[in-house]
Amino acid sequence: MDKNQDIQRVEESRDILISAIAQTMVIYGVTPSVGRIYGVLYYADRPLNLDEIKEQVAMSKGSVSTGLRDLLDTEMVIKVWKKGNRKDHYIAEKDFFKNFFAFFVKKLRQERSIISRANQQVEGVLEDVASNSQSEEARKMAQGDLEDIDQTKVYFDWTLKLANAMETGDIFKSFPINSKEGDETGND
Amino acid sequence: MDKNQDIQRVEESRDILISAIAQTMVIYGVTPSVGRIYGVLYYADRPLNLDEIKEQVAMSKGSVSTGLRDLLDTEMVIKVWKKGNRKDHYIAEKDFFKNFFAFFVKKLRQERSIISRANQQVEGVLEDVASNSQSEEARKMAQGDLEDIDQTKVYFDWTLKLANAMETGDIFKSFPINSKEGDETGND
DNA sequence: TAAATTGTTCAGTATTAATTGAACAAATTG
DNA sequence: CAATTTGTTCAATTAATACTGAACAATTTA
Numbered sequence: 239m240d241k242n243q244d245i246q247r248v249e250e251s252r253d254i255l256i257s258a259i260a261q262t263m264v265i266y267g268v269t270p271s272v273g274r275i276y277g278v279l280y281y282a283d284r285p286l287n288l289d290e291i292k293e294q295v296a297m298s299k300g301s302v303s304t305g306l307r308d309l310l311d312t313e314m315v316i317k318v319w320k321k322g323n324r325k326d327h328y329i330a331e332k333d334f335f336k337n338f339f340a341f342f343v344k345k346l347r348q349e350r351s352i353i354s355r356a357n358q359q360v361e362g363v364l365e366d367v368a369s370n371s372q373s374e375e376a377r378k379m380a381q382g383d384l385e386d387i388d389q390t391k392v393y394f395d396w397t398l399k400l401a402n403a404m405e406t407g408d409i410f411k412s413f414p415i416n417s418k419e420g421d422e423t424g425n426d
Numbered sequence: 427m428d429k430n431q432d433i434q435r436v437e438e439s440r441d442i443l444i445s446a447i448a449q450t451m452v453i454y455g456v457t458p459s460v461g462r463i464y465g466v467l468y469y470a471d472r473p474l475n476l477d478e479i480k481e482q483v484a485m486s487k488g489s490v491s492t493g494l495r496d497l498l499d500t501e502m503v504i505k506v507w508k509k510g511n512r513k514d515h516y517i518a519e520k521d522f523f524k525n526f527f528a529f530f531v532k533k534l535r536q537e538r539s540i541i542s543r544a545n546q547q548v549e550g551v552l553e554d555v556a557s558n559s560q561s562e563e564a565r566k567m568a569q570g571d572l573e574d575i576d577q578t579k580v581y582f583d584w585t586l587k588l589a590n591a592m593e594t595g596d597i598f599k600s601f602p603i604n605s606k607e608g609d610e611t612g613n614d
Numbered sequence: 615t616a617a618a619t620t621g622t623t624c625a626g627t628a629t630t631a632a633t634t635g636a637a638c639a640a641a642t643t644g
Numbered sequence: 645c646a647a648t649t650t651g652t653t654c655a656a657t658t659a660a661t662a663c664t665g666a667a668c669a670a671t672t673t674a
Contacts, residue, residue, distance in 0.1 A: 298635065634657075
């Protein structure tokens with residue numbers, strides 16, 4: 239039974255790799271369980287359905303369902319249809335570049351949206367105080383805060399550029415991938 | 427009483443901006459409380475000590491202490507000494523670029539470290555199985571996994587390059603900051 | 615050196631987030 | 645159309661995390 243033993247050795251290796259993947263995903267803000275779902279799909283040699291995943295990660299159907307939703311939202315997992323099969327099937331997006339870019343672009347967009355809204359909310363008031371207030375102290379404060387807001391705009395202009403470069407793949411023009419042989423990372 | 431009213435208007439604006447900053451920091455994985463500490467320091471016009479912060483954010487001394495430790499670890503806050511004063515004082519790192527890069531680089535380093543360790547742990551086993559196993563299935567599995575590991579190396583080589591460019595500032599050679607051209611609204 | 619001040623740690627508590635499982639909805643089959 | 649299968653939602657439960665406050669340690673002062 240040497241054959242099965244070798245397969246088992248590979249499977250033990252995979253468990254270690256899956257744990258590592260789950261851990262890194264925790265860094266990026268998902269729960270260990272959701273990380274494990276991704277890890278299992280990463281090392282599956284075919285699309286898995288909900289029940290198969292549920293069994294492998296030992297979680298409830300509900301948790302797997304919501305976990306998959308998260309992973310679909312962030313595009314780390316893709317839903318595929320297998321003809322002649324009613325169940326949904328899932329595969330992992332294995333391109334770490336894509337996953338990494340999707341993560342960062344999303345964060346930057348959220349950040350931008352929150353700060354922009356707040357800036358818009360207060361800019362009018364600050365501009366009024368900065369130019370019309372009787373109080374020098376108030377004017378100074380408002381002027382300083384407006385300068386800070388201007389700085390955030392410079393920052394957001396820049397991060398938007400970076401995010402676009404990531405989405406289009408232009409970032410590889412500035413920072414090329416040096417793969418040892420043939421570039422496998424088909425970034426659209 | 428017009429003067430104080432204007433100052434109050436600025437302070438109300440700051441509250442909105444502080445909340446927004448706290449919210450964005452939640453995106454990046456810190457608690458709202460810690461985010462508020464940073465926000466308060468961001469809009470403080472002088473270094474604050476622990477008691478002053480504690481009062482402004484309405485938290486216990488212990489929480490402010492550990493919150494500040496987190497912010498110091500990630501270099502979003504700097505400790506300064508005021509001569510003739512026994513208390514530690516703190517200021518916010520207001521440069522969003524620095525904060526973003528520090529965050530980014532730290533994540534990449536953590537990720538790298540976790541995956542590299544796992545890869546090292548299993549590489550020997552997989553190489554052995556891939557070339558010596560009697561079982562074709564086992565060999566195939568191991569070979570596939572080794573290819574995946576190679577891909578992660580390509581990915582990590584690249585992210586390391588990017589992280590270095592951020593730390594040195596070289597990234598601005600590829601993606602320059604345009605300080606102020608046309609009033610690009612920083613809003614979606 | 616003792617007294618006073620300041621900052622940190624940590625056990626207990628409070629708060630928040632994740633998970634379960636059963637009920638529900640949607641889709642498919644015969 | 646009813647019966648069956650599949651996926652989702654959500655209230656209740658469980659688990660994880662953050663916060664408090666008092667005890668402790670470290671530092672400064674006199």
